[in-house]
Amino acid sequence: MNATRHSLYQQLFALLQQREVELRAILETDDARALHSATGDTEVTDFKEIAAHGVAAAVEDMQAAHAAAELSQVIAAQRRLDDGTYGFCAACGEPIAEQRLLVMPQAPYCMACQSYRESSDERHGPASRT
Numbered sequence: 001m002n003a004t005r006h007s008l009y010q011q012l013f014a015l016l017q018q019r020e021v022e023l024r025a026i027l028e029t030d031d032a033r034a035l036h037s038a039t040g041d042t043e044v045t046d047f048k049e050i051a052a053h054g055v056a057a058a059v060e061d062m063q064a065a066h067a068a069a070e071l072s073q074v075i076a077a078q079r080r081l082d083d084g085t086y087g088f089c090a091a092c093g094e095p096i097a098e099q100r101l102l103v104m105p106q107a108p109y110c111m112a113c114q115s116y117r118e119s120s121d122e123r124h125g126p127a128s129r130t
């Protein structure tokens with residue numbers, strides 16, 4: 001029995017639940033806004049207003065997309081806590097550093113795998129740099 005690890009997980013579980021509530025609130029606000037604008041009860045005649053509204057809506061859509069992606073990671077992390085696979089990298093199976101989990105409790109990968117995935121996303125070999 002590792003009591004330190006156990007209390008860490010309880011702390012992380014609380015963090016994940018808190019994050020889930022925050023993300024759901026962001027998504028619910030976005031849904032409410034979409035519903036409101038769909039009813040068309042606000043008459044917008046000023047083109048500047050339309051442009052400003054469009055930008056704000058685009059920013060909110062982006063935030064909602066980020067929130068939805070993060071929420072699915074948070075839920076996946078809670079599931080891993082339940083089935084006992086939490087804290088291990090989904091790519092290499094090595095334990096993820098506790099410091100990393102405290103900063104990002106929903107992280108599915110260890111630091112090495114995460115940075116490997118990010119650098120392989122670039123699709124530019126290090127040799128192409130001058």
Ligand SMILES: [Zn+2]
Pocket residue numbers: 089090091092093094109110111112113114
């Ligand atoms: Zn890994």
